[in-house]
Amino acid sequence: MQTMKLLFILLLTSNLFSNCSKDKVEKVDNGDTPAKKGFITGKILDPQGKPLAGVRVTASHSTWYNTTISGVTNDKGIYTLDMNGQPGGNWSLMAKYTTPTPYNGKTYVFELRSEDATPVTTPTEGIVRNMSWKLSGVVPGSTTDARIGTYLTYFSGVDVPDEELEFTLEPVGPLVDGSTGKTIVARASSFPSSFIGMYSNIGVKDIPTGRYKVSVHHVPPAGSPVKTIKLSVRGKGDYQNSVTVDPSQDPVYTNYTELELDLTEG
Known part of the structure; x- marks a missing residue:
């Protein structure tokens, strides 16, 4: 009888430990990742x-x-x-x-x-x-306001203030993660620092990575003449009212799009 009682206690203890172990695995499955020594x-x-x-x-x-x-x-x-x-x-x-x-x-x-x-x-x-994995936002731990999203930069030989350039980016199909993107309308502004190989550190930053149709408009102060703006993908030379682009990626995994602007009086 004493032996049977001991076996019953051991079996009950074993089941308790087994249940505790199972609960821990379930917590991991639900998104909890517990600390593990070492x-x-x-x-x-x-x-x-x-x-x-x-x-x-x-x-x-x-x-x-x-x-x-x-x-x-x-x-x-x-x-x-x-x-x-x-x-x-x-x-x-x-x-x-x-x-x-x-x-x-x-x-x-x-x-x-x-x-x-x-x-x-x-x-x-x-x-x-x-x-x-995020498509936009500040890079965690950044001290220079570096962004996760794509950077759009441009080159123009015409003296037009950057803040008077307004870019419109319309998603073409889903974004890189399969989600539906939104149209972005933004004025050109400075980036926190220059990127090696890019035209400049001015443009639009933090664009969720995807394919976009891009156009640009001149928005001068009231009473100033408006210029007609055409653009081209860097090195293509075929200036149009809009271009469809996929971002490139540099060796440190920064996504970017480079454009050339041709400004003429409208």
């Missing part, structure tokens, strides 16, 4: 809030050259980086998402960063850093 963990979501699989996440040591740890998100959007035995200190954490299907014939790579700007140190109790 690991950096997190969940990555797409712009619609769904788990994003196949994203490569890399932690790089800020002092030790070429010391990196990387992993890939699973089908639940969860990644785990084993930091046990790694040197102490600060680490930079970044994710790269490559579009699995070419968008209008191009493959795009997006840098993803956590909104939590707290320094990542070699974990002892565990660190959680969740991330999201």
Whole structure:
């Protein structure tokens, strides 16, 4: 009888631990990513809030050259980086998402960063850093107002104040993430810094990445003459009232569109 009683207690205890373990897994599935001792963990979501699989996440040591740890998100959007035995200190954490299907014939790579700007140190109790793929907004942790979205810049040899140039961008089909875009109307303004290879640091910033039909209009002060504006994609030379463009991408994954403007008296 004593033996039967002991076996019953052991079976009950085993079931309790099994249920606790199951509850923990369910929390992860629902979007909770608990800290795990000695690991950096997190969940990555797409712009619609769904788990994003196949994203490569890399932690790089800020002092030790070429010391990196990387992993890939699973089908639940969860990644785990084993930091046990790694040197102490600060680490930079970044994710790269490559579009699995070419968008209008191009493959795009997006840098993803956590909104939590707290320094990542070699974990002892565990660190959680969740991330999201976004098409616009300020780059997390930016000190220069760098933007996630596409930059549109231009070149014009005509002396027209930039603030008098108004660009209209109409989406042509879905955006790169499959969502429906909105028409953007914006005046030209300065970017926080110049980009290598671009015409200038003036234009329209933070455009959700996608294909757009672009036109530009001269909006001078009241009483001043209006100029007719035509534009061309950089290097094409065929000036029109509007052009349809797909953004290019530089080596550090900044999306940009470059135009040339031809201004004549209207």
